[in-house]
Amino acid sequence: MYRNKLKEIENKSTDFWNKLQINKSEISNKEPYVILDFFPYPSGFGLHVGHTLGYISTDVKARFERMNDKNVLYAMGFDSFGLPAEQYAIQTNQHPEITTQQNISNMKKQLKALALSHDESRTFNTSDSDYYKWTQWMFLKMYDSFFDNIEGKAKPISDLVEMLDSGKFTVENGKLYKASNSVKSINKDKEEIISSMRLAFLEEVEVNWCPKLGTVLSNEEVKNGLSERGNYPVEKRPMKQWMIRITSYAERLNKQLDILDWPQNIVSMQKNWIGEQEGTEIVFSTKKGDIKIFTTKPQTLYGVTFLAISSKHPVLGGMKVDENKFTNIYAKHPITNEEIPIWTADYVYSDYGTGAVMAVPAHDQRDFEFAKENDIKIKSVLKPDYKWLEENYLGSVKQSEIMLEWENNPDKFSSAFEGRGNLIDIEQFDVNEFLSINKEKNKVLEHLLDKGFAKQVKMFKLRDWLFSRQRYWGEPFPIVYDSSGKVFPICEEELPVELPKQHDFSPREGNDPEAPLGRSADWKSVKGSIVNGKFTSKVGNEEFTREINTMPNWAGSCWYYLRYMDPTNKMEFISKEAMEYWSSSKVGAIDMYVGGAEHAVLHLLYARFWHMFLFDLGYVKNKEPFDKLLNPGMITADAYKNGNDVYIDINDVEIRNKKAYQISTGELLVIEPGKMGKRYKNGIDPQDMCDKYGIDVFRLHVMYMAPITQTRNWNSDNIIGMERFLSKVYSKISSIKLLDTDSDENLIHKTIKFVTKEMEEFRFNTAIATLIKFVNDSDSISLSTGLSFLKMLFPFAPHLSEYLYQLHRNNLSIFDEVPDQHKEGLDSDLIDEIKNKSICMSKWPEYDDSKTKNLYMEMPITINGRLRDKINVPVDLDESEIEKLVMDREKIKSFVAGKNIRKSIVIKKKDPKDPDRLISMICNLVI
């Protein structure tokens, strides 16, 4: 019986594989296939069943592709730097280096227990100095590069110097322009221009400061004013920090989303985040300088009655002005030349758009409310429909006069009209020119553009990437400062800049940012000198101080997938050879990337940017990192709360009649479905499941529960079905005798055809269903068919498949002693294959297409879409013959009697899945 044999089966197979080292992959002349899971951080809490969905699915696919003769790169390293690792260390009062090591080895053990076929020789951790050396190296490359906005790609700073020296280019506001021929020299300091162009740069910016975490966070790490990790309050404050100019890539990041094979929701989340918007930039002049505003509704320009700016807008010249106050500055309206007041407003953000808004209170609700509160004039520009006018009018006039009221007294309405409408007749414009909405918009725009008041621009919501963290457990920056605070990169030869081992590594909570690395005085100050603009400690004796912030944990995960291709290279982050071999020939370098949607705008955006940068510099050959992306669904589970809102461990819960009771107290508990996690005390340990049912059964169950992308509630009731399945497999396959024949010769061919298709497209639940059906439907199985079946089962249930494969291998060696006449009818290739190899090394079974088709088939007959009868016909019978047969049937006659047949159709089913050629006949009746 399968259950009694379970341990024997698992041990035998595992031992066999360990001897063969089957998971190792080397560069060869085979076609490569790279499949990866998202980089895991080694959590101190270990894996729960929720994590296994993605991991098992990549393993299944990796095993399948190996059997299809692909050279599969399937490895797993650990994202060991960063907040989660550090916080766990703080909580357990240990050094992160120690906890990280412990957690990694624990996690490796758990992964192994699931029989994942990773190439273990390719693993590494982001906190290994051999690895972060290259993260630092890439940072230096960014520091030493700029974005050429004319060509749309990054280039070395030396190119910029050349371009500027040639006199053919100038730089304005961080952008490169072709110089008009007269420009020869640059007025501004060249060095200043260069530093304004670097892709990695230091800047005083409004940052998201999280006092509780004691560090700043990037925009992507803040949600609803709370930190993404831990849900702590975040506040804005100015700080000088390292930034990465990801905004230079906004256009490419946005556009290339369309050529990726990614789930639609991830694509649209990224698009939302990048936030490309076409609009108009309009300049208002003031005595203190120009104010640029960005608008998507330039046609309402006439209705501007004030400008709303952020309280940090440069026009204030650093003057401290409270929010929602009049600034005593006026701007000139570009059309009417009216003086319009400038107000600071709390709804205008300094880091969004231009930090200034043209306020049109008649047509923008926020402007409307602000105007009402501060007694500012309201001027209507667009005509609403009458329904809106009636619903929003506060006074009482005759219906016929309501439009006139809107035109003259828009403040008598309860809100702004934000919809579309025709322009009200304004002296500068002839209203007849503005017949349609689009035309109206374009006419005003044309006028503005003509007069030079405005230009059409693209704006992006994406902000530059804040790259400094006031934490200990991260990559140190390869940067030093001289005594005057000037920045110098450390020369490449002296990388890595190793993280000092310090005991007091905790962040300081509170309002005064203090980077922990500052406490390592010995490490912080270094002696050396500047050679060719770079710091070296090899010569000189000048005093320098190191940058004491560290990089965010997203840094290391931006390029780890490339390192799997060449994990131990000391000379380069990846060799050209390894990069060329493993990178796919598709859009993205990695064939298949599997991981959760929670990283949609964090890791996946940063990594795409990072890859594009490496691409521009010629280090990688693909435009994008990840070709195909798949989000496995979550596994949710019920959590249980008692009357005091305290979560009760699931091991202390008993379910009776769909109600939950605490075992130890007998208390009735509240059931709360949701994410699995430590804090909900509802995590289910995969190890428990594997101990109870076996690894193979567990893997099958997880894959069979639902389609891979679907979120599902954990339920171990159904797992028994998979045990029954393997039990049947065990008894049917192990008892096959050499000369057994198939009860249905075509069944295996149909099964292979269908399962292959499903495996290719990650539909493992239906692949398993087909395998179950095969076992249920076959009474007798030949050896060759049995082996084909085992190969299909292998990716899901490797232990049992290998065990049974080897069982027959042993039988075959006995068979060698048998006289030749008894061997007749057995495939000699098959005998060789099975005798010498593990099932891992066998080929995925092939099918004979002619055997997937039946000679006869049962064809349903429908009349007006209703199933009325079925008829058994030869598959290749022609349509008119079928029609005759159908019309002859008594049943059909009775339905058709007295009616005209308007049309009859014989449907041929489009192949791929169903082997049957014909499906249905429809007689349409006209009554």
Added chain:
RNA sequence: GCCUCUGUGGCGGAAUGGUAGACGCGGCAGACUCAAAAUCUGCUAUUCCUAGAAUGUGAGAGUUCGAAUCUCUCCGGAGGUACCA
């Protein structure tokens, strides 16, 4: 509010324009057994019920000979996002 996804038996789910409910769980009946478990066999959408028929994929309309599948409107659920100019 906006964007994306989603809604099928008692439950997980099949079926992507052509026989709705594959496969699994659960349930019912039978076999084996002194008995139970395990296993095996059959049945299991609903209603009238012998046959046979009618109804049925969140609700309503539409396209079609034919719709779970395509289109529109509405309702419910999940995720994302927002004083976004």
